[in-house]
Amino acid sequence: MDIAALSIMMNHSQVKQQANISVMKMAMNTAEQNNVNLTKMLEQSVQPHIGSKIDVKL
Template sequence: MDIALMSMALSQGQIQQQASMSVMKMAIGNAELQGEAIQKLIGTADATAIQNAAQPHLGGNIDLKI
């Protein structure tokens, strides 16, 4: 086995692992920010506003029969 080839393969694997960890850390940071924003939104909004945001098509029309 070629020592230089093994060294290059090991180095490449380490770089790939470091890049993967960096991407995962950024994704975790984004998820934490989104979670905080959702908690803030829920804390400041009333129940009807949350329901309207979840199902905006409900309550827009009324059927009347005379």
Template sequence: MDISAASVILAHNNLSQAVGISVMKMAKDQFTDQSQQMIQMLERSVQPNLGGNLDIRV
């Protein structure tokens, strides 16, 4: 194998690795955003006084 072919293969591998890392970072960021939105939604849905009293008339 000559040096130019090895150089092309190495550059291709480096590019593939960089693209893979970039995609994983985007997925991680999206997951982080979604989990923060879920936490905010759950915090807004909490009603601590709901079900604390029971009114009964006979």
């Protein structure tokens, strides 16, 4: 195998690796944002006065 072909193959593998890392970073950012949004939604839905007392009749 000649040097030029080896250089091209190495460059292509580096480009593929960089693309994979970029996609993974985007997925991680999306997951992080989804977690933040879910946490905010859960915090807003908490109603401390509901369920704190139980009426019992004997």
